[in-house]
Amino acid sequence: MKHSLPGTLKGSLREYRTMNGADLLKRIEGFYDWQNERFQAGFWPYARSTNLGPKAMAAVSDELGRKTDGVNFGSQDYLSLSNHPAIREAAHEAIERYGVHSAGSPAFIGNTTHSVALERKISEFLEMERTVLYPTGFAAGFGAIKGLVRSSDYIVMDNLAHACLQEGASAATKNVFHFRHLQNEGARKWLEQIRAKDTENGILVVTEGLFSMDSDTPDIGGLADLCHEFNATLLVDVAHDLGSLGEDGRGHIGMQEMLGKVDIVMGSFSKTFATNGGFVATRSRAVQQYMRYFSTPTTFSNALSPMAAAVALKAFEIIESREGVDRRASLMRNILSLREKLVAAGLEVYGDPSAIVGVKMGSEALARLVSRQISNMGLVANLVEFPAVPKGQARFRLQVMADHTEEQIIAATTIIKQAYEAGAAELDTIVNPPMRASA
Template identity: 55%
Template sequence: MNKHVATVPEAALAGSLRDFRAPEGSDLIGRVAGFYQWQSLRREHGLWPYARSTATAPKARCDARSDAGENFSGINFASQDYLSLASHPAIKQAAINAIQEFGVHSAGSAALLGNTSNSLRLEQDLSAFMGGREIVLYPTGWAAGYGSVQGFVRPNDHVVMDVLAHSCLQEGAKAATQNIHYHGHLNLEALTRKLQRIRANDTQNGIMVVTESLFSMHSDTPDLGAMRSICDEFGASLLVDCAHDLGSIGEDGLGHLGLQGMMDAADIIIGSFSKTFASNGGFIAVKDRATAEYLKYYSATHTFSNALSSVQAATILAALEIVRSDEGKALRRKLMDNILYLRAQMAKAGLETLGDPSPIVPVRIGTEAMGRFASRHLAALGGIANLVEYPAVPQGGARFRFQVMAAHNRADIDQVVKILAKAMHDADLEYRLGHEGENADAARSRTVATRAA
């Protein structure tokens, strides 16, 4: 029996992170306490599924711990290690060798003395992988996304972005200009209308159009060729974030940019090493050295952050070598086989998956309350997946985000689908019983009040 099974207060099932985004009051520090109270209530009832930690390597099966200190283990679909390279022997050895030679820290900004021979080689090898583009490295993928917008856009310029663009892109835009225009998700007609309105009033300043090659909450992708044509019509530059599909999708590992034959279409490509390349870090890829050199000194998250360590650069180099090899092709095929099998088994179990086949398999839940119950049951039954709820996804559109690895096998998938189906059933039952109990209590109260009258 789940130790948390009891009457759950409505406050633990309602509300979202957005409710506490802009607290009011003159006490800058004290006014944040409301969030902690709400978080603690959810934690008390086992409904806070965030900030968990792994107690073993993030492999297909792992041991983990909740942020309340509870230990659990299970089949792991919550880690971002798409080609299962984080524990690859060659990559671990590359990291060990780099530590022996360089130590563990870059000890400086890349604009000063933070680069090493490993990071310089990474720039060269990644450039070759991406068709000769100039590469600028960043300490995190988030820093690369933020810096790609902030580094180029100035106050009078415009940013036009998909409403679901990643936080790093949105925050980079906010830091650069007030002229931010959002269009509906993958809606090219809305994009065109936004650009028409901008150019009708401003023909002098720049426009950056921002999208992702694979949207991580919906597992869908834009028509990049159509976007390039629209940008050309209105004199706009196109930025594509390929964080989730570069290295993990396509025969050559170039993701949807490669699949659509659009590697040259993007003026700016950004990416993260943390999904496929077994390390923190990110990059911006541009078409000429002049653009790259400008970024190095005007993109704040590059100039004013310490560079990737030599250990990280060596890890990414080893991962990139595998990605570009026959082994990498085999891993991508195995990954896609797992993706298609998981989606098929989910459908057989009556569970709805969203988007297109990718290492991200979103599974619809529904209300935030149902999601919180389902997440609790999933972990208790031995399944590990990340709950995503409003405001990261639309209200009432809570979902699990299953992240598939090449190292998963069909037994893992069969078992986790059964676990999820039971978790969803148990969550629905618990949710219904709770509300029926509330309704019954309300009915009894009305009866007592009527008799008293």
């Protein structure tokens, strides 16, 4: 007889998103009970801290102080710039010059010489006219949409677009229509339906240059053509590919020859540019100026710290240099090597080669058992499960860095393979416990 799974191997965050009850604080306790049981059992690999930073080898601790010491494929620092000597020096110089705080919104005097130069650099890099900075990439995605779209307008977006885009869309209008991931024909259908009824209001089409869970990419030119045909505006989030992909680091917009041809490009510094922060690049000064005062996460929030602006600016300098080309080449070598070794070990990987290498586990129960094993075996990697990805498609999202070594890639592959086998055996004994011999 099959046994049912314990609570720690069942359930998802989705069940706790909508709750009933008049007491806002009391009604969330069910989540805590479930989460804490998982946490105590070693099935909650989230909210950990690194002791010495996001390097290729790392020591991380969870909130109970339980440690994993080993190879790190869980940090996002694709070109390994966060510890680069020139980046550290830029940070120190900025602190010497400005102190540590920007002390104001960019709409007042929160900008610095470095942040103004950074805005210019991003515009030039992307062949756009102007740029606005935000304190985080999330704020940029949310703020770009909320800043432009009003309640009578429409949003047509890829159903896997990042949470900052989804939340910006819900906050801006009820008229949000999703098309199937990467299916431009689905976008066309919505655009046709909307324009058949309404030619007065605006439409924003939203996608990503590289999707953060599946590591795949839309036909950006095709979407731009659709926007042209239906009088819509295109926004592309380049958080994961800008700087790290393409010979010149221009990501998929560059590789698809779409530089300067997308209406709004938004991005984050947090994956490749060694700091917090985000941006919205526009094709006109008019749009930039409007965003400065009507995109609330930049208008009503303190500006990026002077140090963050100096770091991102220095990161662009490295990314554009010969060293940047070499770092991207090392990153791609590591990505291809990791993907090849995982497949050779009998594991499945998602999407196209990028710094995001999703390794398929399947069921959430199996993925949680494997995640406990990999932590014990010395691999730091992030578990992603429903609702961040579809039910039954739980996976580890490995994030590759330029400075990972071949030995570290081999170690990660060996650990995942062994942990997968151990987790699968453990799951089998839970579901089909061995029969007890009768006395």
